[in-house]
Amino acid sequence: MPILHGEQPEQPSAQPHGSRRMAESFGADAQRYDRARPGYPDALVTRIVTGSPGPDVLDIGCGTVIAARQFQAAGCAVLGIEPDARMADFARARGLRVEVATFEDWQPAGRTFDAVVAAQSWHWVDPVTGAVKAARVLRPGGRLAIFGHVYEPPTEVAEPFAAAFRRAAPDSPLNGQPARRPLDLYQAAYARFADKIRETGQFKDPEQWRFDWEQSYTRDQWLDLLPTTGGLTQLRPDQLAEVLQAVGGAIDSLGGRFTMSYTTLVATAVRADAS
Template identity: 75%
Template sequence: MPTLSREQPEPPERPEPAQPHRARRTAESFGVDAHRYDQARPGYPADLVARVVAGSPGPDVLDVGCGTGIAARQFQAAGCAVLGVEPDPRMAGLARARGLRVEEASFEAWEPAGRTFAAVIAAQSWHWVDPVAGAAKAAQVLRPNGRLAVFGHVFEPPAEVAEPFAAAYRRAAPDSPFSAQPARRPVELYEAGYAEIADRLRGTGRFDEPEQWRFDWERPYTRGQWLDLLPTTGGLTRLSPGRQAGILDAVGRAIDALGGRFTMRYTTLATTAVLK
């Protein structure tokens, strides 16, 4: 059950892989439980944040689809002044409560009012942005030599966890687009999605040759920690509590069979490019 909040191209949060930015109801469903999202979702590799900061011509950062500010707080801790753009008022409200400046709008509709930035980042959010309009808007708001960095996680639970999840999901939501997805998908599929982002950036004629970054890491999860995170993924955010409960019960039993915990292998992928 790889998940790039897929949160970037990402299965469980991409009901329409060809045009995920048109799946607005799913895109706007993550704020259903913004506090759970903020607490359960993982942050980003420190090396990624450091590379973006070091490769940008200043400390001012625009965070596209900032959500509750998970990535933004990491960039703030690295010395950046961050402005978030977020269409969901529930997510934006929590981000403000955590100290982030946020303007409520989709990136396509957001009005920069002449402002420019040293870096534009999109953490687990770029797949909800129109790929053509998003690339053009990023070029518009970046200063010369400014950096665009689009990044997100691929989740790869062990098969002993992913397969019971997939089976339970098919039973609970047989008509969902997510039900047709395999339990696990190779990271190469997600790398191909980031390669498509690079192609879009090349197509603007405004960026230097894009780079592809990859960070592999691991994180242990207890049963409770993983069951807190699962409801924040796009495949579950729109399900009723009853349907969610059946899926979480099946996954919980699978984790119990592993001794109540497992180790998640994460891959964080990034496409980044510098404005000419």
């Protein structure tokens, strides 16, 4: 079972943007989310910034400003849109301008941007409505960039996790998946994002980028991150404890740490000039 279960489309026909309860479950512990979740490759941020006509960025589903901080550090002025008021409060406390709304319901009030980004959040947006609205709020030549991580832990960690999750939450709709899902399943999801962008007729031909990198985790670091993932944010404390105990034991058997191979996928396109 993938560690990001519930945070990427489960299957081609899935409509995760309709799962508002899960989408807004991550703010239950915003501080842990901000502490444990990884940032994004600097090369990705640089490529978006240099490929945009100016510094004004709209961050859809900004969460705890993990991505926004990186764009601010690159010299951008960032406005966040966040449906979870708890996440929005956390982001504001760290200096980000945030408006509370889903992207579909958000009112731009005539404002336009040089880049619209969605970091690990576009699957919570209606893909048709979202692409059309992104085109509407982008200046000609502005860039839409949808990106997120694929991180499937090693088999020695993934299989004990999947078994423990099935025991702890036997009725979860997330059960029945393999312990590790292939990268091409995620790539197919980003290809569908690109297709919806293309169908608007308001963008130049979309591109797909890929960034591969690694990060080492200790047992404690990984157990800190796990409760922030979609399938675990809604477990009862006893269920969560059972899963964490099993995963902790698996990491102990590896010497107390492991290296995670990350792939960050991107679907991106430039707004065509107004005709």
